[in-house]
Amino acid sequence: MTGTAPQPIFLADYAPPNWLIEEVSLTFRLDPVATRVKSTIRFVPNPDAASRDFFLHGEHLTLIRASIDGTEVTPDLVEGGLTAAVPDMAFTWEAEVEISPETNTALEGLYMSNGMYCTQCEAEGFRRITYYPDRPDVMAPFRVRIEGGLPVLLSNGNPTGSGDGWAEWHDPWPKPAYLFALVAGELVARDDSFTTMSGKDVDLKLWVRPGDEGKTAFGMEALKASMKWDEEVYGREYDLDIFQIVAVSDFNMGAMENKGLNIFNTSAVLASSETSTDANFERIEAIIAHEYFHNWTGNRITCRDWFQLSLKEGLTVFRDQQFSGDLRSKAVCRINDVSALRGRQFREDNGPLAHQVQPDSFVEINNFYTATIYEKGAELIGMMKTLVGEEAYYKALDLYFTRHDGDAATIEDWVRVFEDSTGRDLTQFRRWYKQAGTPRLMVSEDFNNDTYTLHFEQETPPTPGQDEKLPQHIPIAVGLIGPNGDEVVSTQVLEMTEAKQSFVFEGLGAKPTPSILRHFSAPVILQRDSSPTERAFLLAHDTDPFNKWEAGRTLAKEVLIALSTDEDASLEAYLDAIAIMLRDDSLDPAFRALTLGLPSQDDLAQTLFDAGVTPDPQKIYNAQQTLWQAMAEHLQDMLPRMMAEMEVSEPFAPNSEQAGKRALGLGLLNLLNRLDGGAAAKVLYDRADNMTLRLGALGYLLQVQKGDAALAEFRSQFDHDELVMDKWFSLQVYHATPDQAAAVTEALTKDPAFHWKNPNRFRALFGALGMNHAGFHHASGKAYALAADWLIKLDPVNHQIAARMTSGFETWRHYDADRQDMMKSALTRILATEGLSRDSQEMVGRILNG
Ligand code: B3K
Ligand code: ZN
Numbered sequence: 057m058t059g060t061a062p063q064p065i066f067l068a069d070y071a072p073p074n075w076l077i078e079e080v081s082l083t084f085r086l087d088p089v090a091t092r093v094k095s096t097i098r099f100v101p102n103p104d105a106a107s108r109d110f111f112l113h114g115e116h117l118t119l120i121r122a123s124i125d126g127t128e129v130t131p132d133l134v135e136g137g138l139t140a141a142v143p144d145m146a147f148t149w150e151a152e153v154e155i156s157p158e159t160n161t162a163l164e165g166l167y168m169s170n171g172m173y174c175t176q177c178e179a180e181g182f183r184r185i186t187y188y189p190d191r192p193d194v195m196a197p198f199r200v201r202i203e204g205g206l207p208v209l210l211s212n213g214n215p216t217g218s219g220d221g222w223a224e225w226h227d228p229w230p231k232p233a234y235l236f237a238l239v240a241g242e243l244v245a246r247d248d249s250f251t252t253m254s255g256k257d258v259d260l261k262l263w264v265r266p267g268d269e270g271k272t273a274f275g276m277e278a279l280k281a282s283m284k285w286d287e288e289v290y291g292r293e294y295d296l297d298i299f300q301i302v303a304v305s306d307f308n309m310g311a312m313e314n315k316g317l318n319i320f321n322t323s324a325v326l327a328s329s330e331t332s333t334d335a336n337f338e339r340i341e342a343i344i345a346h347e348y349f350h351n352w353t354g355n356r357i358t359c360r361d362w363f364q365l366s367l368k369e370g371l372t373v374f375r376d377q378q379f380s381g382d383l384r385s386k387a388v389c390r391i392n393d394v395s396a397l398r399g400r401q402f403r404e405d406n407g408p409l410a411h412q413v414q415p416d417s418f419v420e421i422n423n424f425y426t427a428t429i430y431e432k433g434a435e436l437i438g439m440m441k442t443l444v445g446e447e448a449y450y451k452a453l454d455l456y457f458t459r460h461d462g463d464a465a466t467i468e469d470w471v472r473v474f475e476d477s478t479g480r481d482l483t484q485f486r487r488w489y490k491q492a493g494t495p496r497l498m499v500s501e502d503f504n505n506d507t508y509t510l511h512f513e514q515e516t517p518p519t520p521g522q523d524e525k526l527p528q529h530i531p532i533a534v535g536l537i538g539p540n541g542d543e544v545v546s547t548q549v550l551e552m553t554e555a556k557q558s559f560v561f562e563g564l565g566a567k568p569t570p571s572i573l574r575h576f577s578a579p580v581i582l583q584r585d586s587s588p589t590e591r592a593f594l595l596a597h598d599t600d601p602f603n604k605w606e607a608g609r610t611l612a613k614e615v616l617i618a619l620s621t622d623e624d625a626s627l628e629a630y631l632d633a634i635a636i637m638l639r640d641d642s643l644d645p646a647f648r649a650l651t652l653g654l655p656s657q658d659d660l661a662q663t664l665f666d667a668g669v670t671p672d673p674q675k676i677y678n679a680q681q682t683l684w685q686a687m688a689e690h691l692q693d694m695l696p697r698m699m700a701e702m703e704v705s706e707p708f709a710p711n712s713e714q715a716g717k718r719a720l721g722l723g724l725l726n727l728l729n730r731l732d733g734g735a736a737a738k739v740l741y742d743r744a745d746n747m748t749l750r751l752g753a754l755g756y757l758l759q760v761q762k763g764d765a766a767l768a769e770f771r772s773q774f775d776h777d778e779l780v781m782d783k784w785f786s787l788q789v790y791h792a793t794p795d796q797a798a799a800v801t802e803a804l805t806k807d808p809a810f811h812w813k814n815p816n817r818f819r820a821l822f823g824a825l826g827m828n829h830a831g832f833h834h835a836s837g838k839a840y841a842l843a844a845d846w847l848i849k850l851d852p853v854n855h856q857i858a859a860r861m862t863s864g865f866e867t868w869r870h871y872d873a874d875r876q877d878m879m880k881s882a883l884t885r886i887l888a889t890e891g892l893s894r895d896s897q898e899m900v901g902r903i904l905n906g
Pocket of ligand 1: 178179309311312313346347350369422425
């Protein structure tokens, strides 16, 4: 690390922009290493600002010339931009800069991917394109002209003209610069159209590289379904003549909601049954919806500053989760969403990277596109909906859209809309935005004279910079089940606002079994002592599908934790409960598949740490293997028959019914594989006609060390397909034994197809290493050292991805002293790297010191 530590910026320092913009015109003359960007910007003084000082952001730009109202000026180039003396009234700024898209490996601003020009401007990438007030509260309509010898030249808004080697676009909707986009290249489109609820025809185009046309049908259907859903559920109509999506191979995240021109990572849009798994289809559908939904929640109403990021992201995640639940199975989607929340957000919220949904400060905003901003942010919206009720929620949203359309709004604006439209006081609820950490909710009960009482106590542990926590306003959805399995009190929402609070249920003839936190009504960790018998009872009788699954998961967790300390722990109660659940044909196969899955090793390690026990990754791994084996032996009589029942005879379709059957079939094969040494997996691999089954079977072959031939065959069949090759890389690392994981990863880094500058490929390999819990935390420390070597190598090329992936180390304090030392030295080595990016400095510093 060189120089001084990077300086944070503070929410409290927000000041309105000095200058606003009436209109922007940009002309791009494209060239791989010398693109010229001319800008004409009409600035007007902001009546709300205290000063007329003029500053434009700009980074990695070569200024060619600048003028004000037609007179050449020589601005002062300062760190991060320029300043200039300007008139005291409206004026026109013109400038020309030169940039080099080809050498831009950070993939921010204008860059090249496989010969195609594309942009990524959120959060602060536009300043790498031209000098501009690159902050979201400066919004303007844009005119764009693109000149370049490429057949397809795209930007935001509606097309206004094109000719040989040029095209012009106009976006009439004022937008912040982070929503700007430009794409140019040899692309082909899938065309379609959508008629909006007011009868307006919208052209739809999904642009891909020639050769990928066959993978666009699903994405287009998902887009049309999203447009329709947003009209039907939120009354939101699309507002331009055209909506375009472009697939790009080199992209730092899933996708980006640029106005009218969404740019997508190929992995988040291209789909076919031969190359995509059911999980891929589901993710693609959700991301297409997410980006489309941003048109209203993000674009028409944007954020005043980046401290408000969850205003658009939390709400848009909540909306895409609702959409997926409506299109697929609500219960299964909720279980998956909560599993992801616990796996990523709880991990974040309970470690050194914990931060508020609305942070007070940050160094690098790119480090705050986190599970807390997104997923916890979405949970907060869900809790507000639960508290005010369905009807009031949509009424509040209507007010939000009318009151704030065209605004750069704040989280405070959002909460106030709910207060104004419902009359409720949400003062305490606001704490959810400002208090980091996952609340613990402790429950006890008593039963006397037909009266049942639930006693709750809440406590949020300290997080970095926040030692003291106040009680949260927690909606706790509860139902009660009688001894015969019938529900005696149906779901009601208890509102907890105190540190300790009790709720009474009267007139019960017998002591009921409580089903608490139904539908996971709040993002808290529920702590309740209960017996395996009670868990098995809830697994059998709970009418709330989330809690039914939760009962099975908690049982499995307890068994695994017992096994990780005592190899002879009793498994009977769990095995019997699972057998009953599996045989229950009234349950959706997807639900049964989820219940058959075991909690992840990382989840178990977190739970042990929480309980004051130092997790031993190898023992956790062994416990999981032992339990799979015991399940296989216990269920062996039913495996072949049930697997046959899960076969899909109709042609492949990526719908949730078929996907559920495939998931359960593969869950059963995971068990059978441990008895037949890969025989059934080999048969399935050879006859599979879709990627879900093929990849599942290949994974199981690798698990029993019989995957070599299939791996080679898989590669020869798919070596031209980047996205499938990503799977080929991931799978080998993910399924490597703890002893082999680092060596397998290292060998794969030497593979000629390991194009490490491509974010998807880098993540495929090192993301999988992080997910192989016992392999990453192997006692040799080899995986830690390898990961550190590669993050150091990646940082100067792509600081965003390098910084993001340092979070693999965020749990370092959970482990034993040897592992802690090794992880600490890996982190220290990263931090000591000469010229380390601000992004990585911030992340590693927080991980080490938090
Ligand atoms: N808004 C983008 C994320 C931008 C990330 C910048 N580092 C995608 C999304 O959330 O929809
Ligand atoms: Zn988003």
